[in-house]
Amino acid sequence: MRLQRKLSLWFLFMALCVGSMSAVWIARAIVMKRQVQEFTNFTTPTLVALGQIKAATMEMLEYAHRFSALGSANAPAQPGSDAAAAERAEAQEQFEKARAHDEEWLKVYAGVANDPAHRAVANMLSEATAPVAQRGRELMALRQQGAEESAVVAKRRELNDAQRRFIKLINKPMTFAVMDLKRRTAAVSRSVTQAVNLSMVAVAILGLLAVGLGAFIAGTIARPIIKLSEDVRVVGRGDLAHRTSVQSTDEIGLLAEAFNRTTERLEQTTVSKRYVDNIITSMADTLVVVSPDGRIRSVNQATLRLLRYPEHELIGQPVSKLFVEAAGSSSGAWLAEVLAKGIVSNVERAYVAKDGRTIPVLFSGSAMRDEDGQVQGVVCVALDITERKRAEEALKKAYADLQQAQQQLVQSEKLAALGRFSAGVAHEVKNPLGIILGGVEFLRTKITGADDDTKTALQMVEKSVLRADTIVRDLLRFARPSQLTKEIVNPEELVNGTVSLLAYSGTAKHIKIETRFAHGPAKVAVDKNQIQQVLLNLAMNAVDAMPKTGSLTFTTSTEANPPAACRIEVADSGEGIAKENLAKLFEPFFTTKRDKKGTGLGLSISKTIIESHGGALTIDSELGKGTTVRLMLPIHAGGAGG
Amino acid sequence: MKKYVLVIDDEVDFTFLLKKNLEAAGAFDVTVCNDAAKAVERARQLRPSLILLDIMMPAVGGEEIAVDLKRQKETKDIPVVFLTSLVREEEAAEGSHVIGGQMFVAKPVKIQELVAVIEKVTSGPPAR
Numbered sequence: 001m002r003l004q005r006k007l008s009l010w011f012l013f014m015a016l017c018v019g020s021m022s023a024v025w026i027a028r029a030i031v032m033k034r035q036v037q038e039f040t041n042f043t044t045p046t047l048v049a050l051g052q053i054k055a056a057t058m059e060m061l062e063y064a065h066r067f068s069a070l071g072s073a074n075a076p077a078q079p080g081s082d083a084a085a086a087e088r089a090e091a092q093e094q095f096e097k098a099r100a101h102d103e104e105w106l107k108v109y110a111g112v113a114n115d116p117a118h119r120a121v122a123n124m125l126s127e128a129t130a131p132v133a134q135r136g137r138e139l140m141a142l143r144q145q146g147a148e149e150s151a152v153v154a155k156r157r158e159l160n161d162a163q164r165r166f167i168k169l170i171n172k173p174m175t176f177a178v179m180d181l182k183r184r185t186a187a188v189s190r191s192v193t194q195a196v197n198l199s200m201v202a203v204a205i206l207g208l209l210a211v212g213l214g215a216f217i218a219g220t221i222a223r224p225i226i227k228l229s230e231d232v233r234v235v236g237r238g239d240l241a242h243r244t245s246v247q248s249t250d251e252i253g254l255l256a257e258a259f260n261r262t263t264e265r266l267e268q269t270t271v272s273k274r275y276v277d278n279i280i281t282s283m284a285d286t287l288v289v290v291s292p293d294g295r296i297r298s299v300n301q302a303t304l305r306l307l308r309y310p311e312h313e314l315i316g317q318p319v320s321k322l323f324v325e326a327a328g329s330s331s332g333a334w335l336a337e338v339l340a341k342g343i344v345s346n347v348e349r350a351y352v353a354k355d356g357r358t359i360p361v362l363f364s365g366s367a368m369r370d371e372d373g374q375v376q377g378v379v380c381v382a383l384d385i386t387e388r389k390r391a392e393e394a395l396k397k398a399y400a401d402l403q404q405a406q407q408q409l410v411q412s413e414k415l416a417a418l419g420r421f422s423a424g425v426a427h428e429v430k431n432p433l434g435i436i437l438g439g440v441e442f443l444r445t446k447i448t449g450a451d452d453d454t455k456t457a458l459q460m461v462e463k464s465v466l467r468a469d470t471i472v473r474d475l476l477r478f479a480r481p482s483q484l485t486k487e488i489v490n491p492e493e494l495v496n497g498t499v500s501l502l503a504y505s506g507t508a509k510h511i512k513i514e515t516r517f518a519h520g521p522a523k524v525a526v527d528k529n530q531i532q533q534v535l536l537n538l539a540m541n542a543v544d545a546m547p548k549t550g551s552l553t554f555t556t557s558t559e560a561n562p563p564a565a566c567r568i569e570v571a572d573s574g575e576g577i578a579k580e581n582l583a584k585l586f587e588p589f590f591t592t593k594r595d596k597k598g599t600g601l602g603l604s605i606s607k608t609i610i611e612s613h614g615g616a617l618t619i620d621s622e623l624g625k626g627t628t629v630r631l632m633l634p635i636h637a638g639g640a641g642g
Numbered sequence: 643m644k645k646y647v648l649v650i651d652d653e654v655d656f657t658f659l660l661k662k663n664l665e666a667a668g669a670f671d672v673t674v675c676n677d678a679a680k681a682v683e684r685a686r687q688l689r690p691s692l693i694l695l696d697i698m699m700p701a702v703g704g705e706e707i708a709v710d711l712k713r714q715k716e717t718k719d720i721p722v723v724f725l726t727s728l729v730r731e732e733e734a735a736e737g738s739h740v741i742g743g744q745m746f747v748a749k750p751v752k753i754q755e756l757v758a759v760i761e762k763v764t765s766g767p768p769a770r
Binding site: 426434435436437438441465469472473 | 698
């Protein structure tokens with residue numbers, strides 16, 4: 001049922017109740033009015049008339065008796081008889097007046113009597129009062145005449161009889177009238193009581209109806225409307241998923257349905273605040289909203305996780321707190337840039353976490369404007385690129401390694417090419433050198449008598465030829481390492497052999513030479529001559545690095561980490577090698593002893609020899625402290641048994 | 643008695659000076675052959691007491707000539723000393739002048755050294 005109909009019915013029902021009660025009331029009032037009219041128009045005047053009649057009749061009697069009591073007029077004159085006469089006249093006058101009054105009210109009564117019974121009563125009363133008046137006049141006449149006392153008494157008796165009859169007669173209608181009055185009063189009183197009761201019932205019914213209507217309105221209108229208004233508030237707060245639970249078939253129900261439909265459409269077409277909040281909270285990237293004056297207004301969970309700050313330690317703080325200040329650019333600068341350009345995207349910056357960690361981020365900032373174009377704040381999104389940076393570093397390192405490997409490859413390719421080349425060159429150079437040398441020797445036999453300068457010149461030519469020959473010979477050796485003739489030897493043997501050769505050469509007399517053997521039972525399978533040549537070369541380099549004094553230490557040990565190797569170190573306390581020269585040490589023809597006897601091939605050849613043994617040669621050096629050359633040779637698998 | 647040395651080398655200038663220097667240095671008769679192809683024939687004719695043989699020559703290599711000389715009855719006992727610019731020191735201990743049983747002298751030839759080697763080879767039993 002529709003609300004309108006319900007309400008209409010309610011009100012109609014109430015109107016009917018009120019109307020019917022009013023009708024009852026009006027009917028009751030009419031009855032009451034009639035009842036009241038009856039006793040105002042009839043009973044009361046009847047009773048009043050009867051009362052008046054009775055009173056007037058009794059008055060007549062009284063004046064008649066008073067007259068009679070005053071004695072006869074014919075009695076001897078007595079003092080004061082004039083006064084008695086006046087009194088008699090007075091009484092007689094009063095008697096007549098009462099009789100007139102009596103008759104007047106008899107007429108009144110007769111006028112009021114509107115039914116035969118009352119008219120009969122009226123007649124009877126007229127008949128009853130007439131003898132009283134008659135006997136009274138007769139009595140007064142008797143007395144006036146001065147009649148016999150006996151006649152007077154008889155008359156008096158007659159009068160009294162008439163009186164008794166009258167009284168008897170009048171008492172009946174009077175009693176009846178009083179009774180009637182009582183009855184009618186009771187009826188009116190009943191009607192009034194009924195009316196009062198009726199009113200109370202009506203008031204009670206109306207009250208109940210009002211309460212019922214109120215309850216109905218509250219239940220069907222007010223409560224759902226209150227619920228709906230609460231639902232509206234919930235949706236207003238942004239919960240677009242909220243639906244009202246109000247259900248009914250009336251207009252409120254229609255309103256609730258319309259509300260739900262509208263909210264659903266709103267939800268479909270609108271991105272709610274909570275939805276946006278959820279997106280922001282769930283974002284993997286950090287998000288910081290900064291006010292135009294550079295203070296942090298809000299941060300998302302990802303930011304708190306990344307920077308390990310509790311939220312309250314960031315909100316309201318200057319945003320510069322988050323950044324590692326890059327040299328020459330303050331946080332104010334980027335903020336100004338964002339405000340000026342509107343956006344700054346994918347700039348590499350670094351955040352600082354609470355614990356001081358520096359976190360590289362890919363930073364983007366964008367100005368947030370309201371409808372009027374006023375900047376409300378800056379939205380900053382930063383992507384943690386720690387891993388990427390790490391990967392980049394790894395890639396860089398890998399690339400560098402690759403480049404180095406490639407360089408080494410190129411270098412060794414270059415060396416191989418150089419080797420092939422030098423074999424050809426050596427032959428072509430050595431023949432002319434041979435001719436020059438032959439020429440010098442021939443000339444020397446021819447100029448025995450020549451001056452010293454000529455001889456010196458010849459000597460210089462010879463020396464230069466031999467020097468050139470040494471270079472070519474080293475070049476050849478470097479270019480075409482000979483076949484290895486391996487034998488299993490104790491590293492100690494190699495070192496000792498080298499030390500002996502060194503002592504024999506006599507070049508290291510100013511150097512303190514030490515040997516330390518800690519290689520255990522390890523043995524190496526090597527070409528003894530070649531390795532000794534390498535060690536000798538290294539030792540000679542060391543000696544050259546210590547022109548005055550110093551120490552040269554040969555140390556043997558083993559390397560447990562795979563590949564297991566025997567380590568032979570040649571350490572000097574010499575001048576060391578400059579950093580910029582360290583890398584060039586193994587380049588063929590690199591030498592710092594060009595002016596002396598260096599060919600710049602010694603270390604290259606040594607390295608080639610060691611590598612041809614499957615080993616490695618490395619050099620550590622510190623300028624002013626000395627140089628350590630380390631040979632790593634594979635341990636012979638047979639171990640001590642070799 | 644003067645030792646008779648045959649020098650087989652294609653380098654004319656070199657052989658000219660070597661001949662002069664050897665003759666000046668000691669009691670040597672020196673004959674030069676600059677044509678490798680004719681080297682063995684010349685050796686058979688001249689029967690020198692020692693042959694100085696260059697290894698790297700155009701047309702015919704020194705090793706082939708040496709092998710040929712060993713095959714010939716007339717020349718097989720003549721000692722041969724190689725002259726080479728491709729000497730590798732590690733293949734022979736300093737001053738031994740022996741590689742794989744063969745005597746050699748490295749170019750550029752120092753005349754005293756060569757003389758010493760010649761004296762050694764010609765005085766002792768023939769090297770094998």
